[in-house]
Amino acid sequence: MTSEHDAGGTDPDVTGPPEIGRPETELVRIWRSANVDPALEYRIEETLVSTVSGREALGRSVSAERLEVNRLIVMGLAAAPRRGRLERLLVRLGVSDSVARLATATPALRAAWLLATALALLFALATASNSTASGLDRVIVYLTIAPLVPLAGVALAFGTAVDPVHETTVATPIDRSRLLLIRTMTILVTSIAILVVGGALMGGPAVAAVAWLLPALAVTSGAIALSPRLGPQRAAATVGAVWILVVLLVGSVSGHSAAVFAPAGQAFWLVLAGVAAILVDRQRRHSRYFEA
Amino acid sequence: MNSVTREIRTGEPDDATLVGRMADGNREALDLLYRRHAGWLTARLQRRCPDPDVVDTAVQEAFLAAWRGAGRWKPSGEFGAWLWTVGLRRLIDQIRRQQRHGRDVSWEVVGSEPVDSGELPLALTDTRVGSELSRLAPELQAVMVATAVEGLSTGETAILLGIPRGTVKSRMSRARKLLRTAISEGEQ
Numbered sequence: 016m017t018s019e020h021d022a023g024g025t026d027p028d029v030t031g032p033p034e035i036g037r038p039e040t041e042l043v044r045i046w047r048s049a050n051v052d053p054a055l056e057y058r059i060e061e062t063l064v065s066t067v068s069g070r071e072a073l074g075r076s077v078s079a080e081r082l083e084v085n086r087l088i089v090m091g092l093a094a095a096p097r098r099g100r101l102e103r104l105l106v107r108l109g110v111s112d113s114v115a116r117l118a119t120a121t122p123a124l125r126a127a128w129l130l131a132t133a134l135a136l137l138f139a140l141a142t143a144s145n146s147t148a149s150g151l152d153r154v155i156v157y158l159t160i161a162p163l164v165p166l167a168g169v170a171l172a173f174g175t176a177v178d179p180v181h182e183t184t185v186a187t188p189i190d191r192s193r194l195l196l197i198r199t200m201t202i203l204v205t206s207i208a209i210l211v212v213g214g215a216l217m218g219g220p221a222v223a224a225v226a227w228l229l230p231a232l233a234v235t236s237g238a239i240a241l242s243p244r245l246g247p248q249r250a251a252a253t254v255g256a257v258w259i260l261v262v263l264l265v266g267s268v269s270g271h272s273a274a275v276f277a278p279a280g281q282a283f284w285l286v287l288a289g290v291a292a293i294l295v296d297r298q299r300r301h302s303r304y305f306e307a
Numbered sequence: 308m309n310s311v312t313r314e315i316r317t318g319e320p321d322d323a324t325l326v327g328r329m330a331d332g333n334r335e336a337l338d339l340l341y342r343r344h345a346g347w348l349t350a351r352l353q354r355r356c357p358d359p360d361v362v363d364t365a366v367q368e369a370f371l372a373a374w375r376g377a378g379r380w381k382p383s384g385e386f387g388a389w390l391w392t393v394g395l396r397r398l399i400d401q402i403r404r405q406q407r408h409g410r411d412v413s414w415e416v417v418g419s420e421p422v423d424s425g426e427l428p429l430a431l432t433d434t435r436v437g438s439e440l441s442r443l444a445p446e447l448q449a450v451m452v453a454t455a456v457e458g459l460s461t462g463e464t465a466i467l468l469g470i471p472r473g474t475v476k477s478r479m480s481r482a483r484k485l486l487r488t489a490i491s492e493g494e495q
Binding site: 038039041042043045046047052053054055056057058059060061062063064069070071073074075076077081082084085086088089090092093094 | 334337338341342343344345346347349350351353354359363366367370371374387391427428429430431440441443445448449451452456
C-alpha cells in the first residue's frame with residue numbers, strides 16, 4: 016500500500032493484480048505519452064475503463080480542481096429548468112440569456128394554457144358556425160373569450176405556486192416589474208398570434224380578427240395594475256369577471272351583443288388601456304426591488 | 308452484471324440504480340455518477356482534443372444529457388459506455404463549433420515509436436481493436452478507430468481528427484486494403 020489518502024476507497028479490493036507499483040497508474044502514464052499509436056491507445060483505454068481501479072487511475076490524470084469546477088457547473092445547470100426551443104430561438108435572435116430564460120419559463124406558455132386556449136377557440140368556432148346573427152354578433156363568443164387568453168396567461172405568469180423558475184426569478188438581478196413586463200410581452204405576442212389565426216377561422220367579418228385587441232390590452236394591463244394589490248391570480252379573475260359582465264350588460268342594453276366592440280367601445284378600451292399602462296409604469300418606478 | 312458494476316463496494320448504489328434515481332429528479336444521484344465517471348471521461352476526451360475548455364464543455368453537456376435523458380436510458384447497457392458515446396459526440400459538436408470560428412482544436416496524429424504491448428504493466432483486455440490494426444500507420448489507425456470502432460460517421464471523424472472528409476475516406480479505403488492483404492497473407 017502506497018499512501019493513506021486512499022483509505023476512503025479509491026483502491027480496489029476486489030480485482031486486479033497485487034499493488035506492485037500500481038499497474039493502472041503505470042498504464043495511464045504510457046497512455047499519456049506521445050508515442051502510443053491510436054490503436055494501442057484505444058486498447059489501453061478499453062482495458063482501463065473496464066475496471067473501477069482503471070477508471071480511477073484515468074481520472075487521477077485530471078486535476079481535482081478542474082473536475083470540481085465542472086461538477087459545480089453541471090449541478091447548477093441540472094438545477095435549472097432546461098432551455099426550450101423558444102428560448103433557444105430568442106437567444107439566437109440576440110435576446111440575453113437571462114431574459115430569454117425568464118421570458119420563456121413563463122408557466123403560462125405551457126401546454127395547459129395552450130390547450131385551454133385551443134378548446135376555447137374551438138368552442139367559439141362552434142358557436143359562430145351555428146349562429147344566425149350577422150356581423151360581429153356572430154362571433155361574440157370568440158370576441159369575449161379572446162381577451163381572456165392573455166389575461167389568464169398573465170395570471171399564471173407570476174406566483175410561487177405555478178412558477179418552475181421561481182428561485183431563478185428571485186435570484187435574478189432584474190426587478191420584478193420589468194420581469195412581469197417581459198413575460199407579459201411574451202404572452203401577448205403568443206396570444207395575438209394564436210387569436211389572429213383563430214379569428215380568421217371564425218368566418219366573421221374581417222374586423223373580428225382584431226376587434227378584441229384593444230379590449231385584450233385593456234383587461235391585461237388592468238389586471239397587471241391591480242396585481243400588486245390583489246395578487247396576479249385574483250386580479251386577473253376580478254378583471255375577467257368584470258369584462259364578461261360588461262360585455263353581457265352592454266350587449267343586452269343595446270340589443271347588439273357585440274356592442275362593446277363598436278368604435279365607441281374601442282375608444283373606451285384604448286383609454287382604459289392607456290390609464291392602466293400609466294398606473295403600471297408608476298408602480299414600476301416605485302417598486303424597484305433591486306435598486307440600491 | 309458486468310465486472311465494473313460488481314466491483315463497486317457494497318452499500319454504494321450501482322450506476323443503473325443511480326440513473327433510475329436521476330430519472331426521479333434526484334440530484335444526489337447525478338452528483339455520485341459525476342464523481343464516479345467525470346475523471347476518466349475528461350481524461351479520454353482530453354486525449355482527443357487539446358483545448359481544455361472544449362473538453363470541459365463536452366463533459367458538462369454529457370452529464371446534463373444523462374441527467375435529462377435518465378428517464379429514457381435502458382439499464383440493459385452499461386452507463387459508462389453510454390456516457391462515453393454521448394461525451395464523444397458532444398466533443399465533436401464543440402470542435403465543429405470551434406472550427407466554424409476558424410479555430411483548430413484537434414491533435415495532430417504523429418508517427419510514433421511502437422510500444423510493445425508485451426511490456427505493458429497490465430494485460431490488455433480483448434477489445435474490438437485487434438492487434439492487426441497496430442500494423443497500420445498511426446494516421447490510418449486513427450481513422451479506423453474513429454470509424455470502425457467508435458462508429459463515427461465520415462463527417463464526424465473528419466471533425467474529430469481535423470482533416471478533410473476526402474482524406475478520411477481515402478485513408479479508410481487504404482487501411483481496409485492493407486488489412487485485407489494482411490489477413491489474406493496470414494491465412495496462407
